[in-house]
Amino acid sequence: MYPILEKRALAEQIWLMKILAPRVARSARPGQFVIVRADERGERIPLTISDYDAAEGSVTLVIQAIGASTRKICALGEGDALADFAGPLGRPSEFVSTPPEELRRKRFLFVAGGVGAAPVYPQVKWLHERGVAADVIVGAKTRGMLIYTEPMRAVAGQLHIATDDGSEGDKGLVTQVLERLVGEQGRRYDECIAIGPMAMMKFVALATKKYGLKTTVSLNTLMVDGTGMCGACRVTVGGRTRFTCVEGPEFDGHEVDFDEAMRRQGMYRNEEQRAAAIEAE
Template sequence: MFKILKAEHLAENIILMDVEAKRVAKSCLPGQFVIIRVDEKGERVPLTIADYDREKGIITIVFQPIGASTHQLAELKAGDTILDFVGPLGRPSDLVYEDIEELKKKKILFICGGVGTAPVYPQVKWLHEHGVGADVIIGARTKNLLIYEDAMREVAENLYMCTDDGSYGFKGNGSQRLDALYEEGKSYDHCVVIGPMIMMKFTCMATKKYNIPTVVSMNPIMVDGTGMCGACRLTVGDEVKFACVDGPEFDGHKINFDEAMKRQAMYKTAEGRALLKFKEGATHHGGCGHCGGDK
């Protein structure tokens, strides 16, 4: 059992929890995720690690209650426990493996939207702790959905806030803020984009225009988190990948976002899962237990 040490609302329908998970905190790196299960009847839920404290053995998760399991998780308070808290899973951010002196020469930009701001934070924090500066754009539909402004301001070299409705900061989305930065004379050598699928798709179109190598996190399409169900199958260039075991981070300019979003919608229904099994044949993992692909 894993004890919840803190539970609070960051914004409308966005919840932060600190969980005591010493073994996960000891070995995790930015970009990785955990799988949680509230109780014996609960579904497995993959959540990207939003922060960690190795000394205290604490992992921070941030999520939106959407399905039954995340609504059940949202009902828990400090002092309650979670049955399963498995991790760290997935491949860490490539940035943590690069030479620090080479990283210091790069102009790095993070563009995040909504809940995607949370997994950006540990990457920017890690860079800051190693003397590497990075700019960050945080975007949301409106002011009351923005999160992590104060925490991010402490670790980012420059922080740019934006809202679609103009209620706070720059009026526009992350890709429009990027356009404005380039008009101001800024330029970047590397970009990391994390947020809703549609946001990542259009932001990658913007970074491609400026020839900025771009990495995205495909955590939003994960279901099982172990490579068994096949829900997070996607095409990267001319290769089939699975976000949970091959990622969750990939070259954003190589991902077929339209295919991934269409597949994500189909996977939500029994008929859609059966059709995916028929179309994908031997490359369909089918370990979800719902479509018969594992038979």
């Protein structure tokens, strides 16, 4: 069992949970994820690692209660425990293995949408600790849905915020900020990393393609076994089938078939609705 050391609300229906999982904390790297289950009969939910502390043996996750299984996890409190906590899974971000001299010459632009700010944070922090500049654009529907703003401000070069209703930062979408920075102001970046809803990543990738800006996206696909055996997480990248759990979750955003990925993501919507109805009875 994996005890919950800390739980706090970050925004409406968005929770931070710090879990005691020393083995995972020791080997986690930016970009990786875990698969968790609330109890033995629970669904396996992939969650990107938001932070980790090898000394404390803890791994921090940010979970949005949007379906029956995530609601079940979010209903647990400090002192409760998760039945399963498998990881770290997936490949670390590419920059983790880039030689330090090469890395320090690069300028990164991160784009985070909604809870995507949580997995972006450890990446920007990791780069900041190595003296690498990274600007960040964070977007959310409204001010109350913004998460990780202050920790991000502490590690980002420049932090730009966009909200759909203009309650904080620019009114509009992250892609509009991106167009302003890269298109109008001509800022130069060597790489863009976008993490958030599939549709956001699709439009970020379309925008950066115009400017020839290399773009990496982190795909939050369905997952079952997390070992490359079941095929649930398959996506098409550059015309080839790839398994997100073992070959991802990060891929070249200009090569991902986002429309297919979004179709597959919606495949179990009916089952989700049935589970929510049973839960409400």
